[in-house]
Amino acid sequence: MLHWNALSPFRNGTAMAAFFDFYQDGILDCVLVTYNGKQYQTAAFRNSLDYDANFVKVMVLTGLTNKNNAMIMGRVGKKRRAYGTNLPGPSISYKTTTQEGNIRHGVSAQLPQSAHFSLNLPYTIFGLGRTPNFVDQLTVGLSNHSRTWTQIIPNSQMVVIPWPPDKPFRWKAQLFVTPSKLILMSVAALTTVCGLITVIIGVLYWKERQEDKKERLSESHRFHFRCYVIKVVFNIIY
Known part of the structure; x- marks a missing residue:
């Protein structure tokens, strides 16, 4: 509508x-x-x-740090290193498999324009549709160098720090997962199943304790009866 x-x-x-x-x-x-x-x-x-759809968000930073203030204050007084600002121009591509088994590719550039009232997104966002599969490959290219990460969780934000630019094997990536309805529903279903299993285990444990109690009482009565019989026989003999 x-x-x-x-x-x-x-x-x-x-x-x-x-x-x-x-x-x-x-x-x-x-x-x-x-x-x-x-x-x-x-x-x-x-x-x-x-939309009930999945996505993956990628943001590539410059990786530059300020020597005068290389660290910033984080939560609870902890210090975190600053990695610069958004980098214009890097290419970002991904490959994933749809529910039908087809291969899907996508490519985009981060901040491709910087003039004429340009208000581009400071990151690149790919819509994955209703495919809950992992992103098979995600490649970031910069200055004739590139690096590929595999098995990226959908509904997540990936921050890439390409520093130094000429050594892709040293590039860092941080992944932030965005809680979605599917994740919350999965957690709720898992909690319900665990609670049900706990109740079943508790009921079975209680029944086993009751059976053990009855068995101990039966053994106790049987032991006292045997002692009584032995005592009577002993009195008759002597």
């Missing part, structure tokens, strides 16, 4: 627009700049449609 009036509050005064993923969920939202004849205003539109 199409909602033609979804952007009606912005009317026709929109002067410029750009995409951006505000919630880091793989769904691109929209940043709008409107002009009412007197001044410019910035507004944001959240894309609330549920």
Whole structure:
């Protein structure tokens, strides 16, 4: 169903627009700049449609560090190294297998344009559709050098630090997984199954303890009866 009036509050005064993923969920939202004849205003539109699709997001950094301030403060007072800003121009490609068994390729460049009101995404995002398979290969190319990573988890963000540029074997990559509905549903299903198994084990353990208790009582009565019989026989003999 199409909602033609979804952007009606912005009317026709929109002067410029750009995409951006505000919630880091793989769904691109929209940043709008409107002009009412007197001044410019910035507004944001959240894309609330549920596509039920997978994605992979890749961001390539420059890898440069500032000697005067090479470390920055992180959470809980820990220090983390800064790896520069977004790098214009690197090529990023991926290869994956669809549910039908077909090979799918995709290639894109990060920040290919830097002028004429260019508001490109600071990263590259690939839509994988409803294919929950791992990304078989993801290749990052820079200055006639490239490196390939395999088995990338879908619905994740990959940050690549290509430093030094002429030594691809030393390039680093950090993977950040975005919790999706599939992951939450899998966790809920796994928790339910574990809880059910725990209840079954508890019931069986309780029944076994009851059976052991009855068996011990039976053995105790049998032992006392034997002692009584031996005592009676002993008294009769002597």
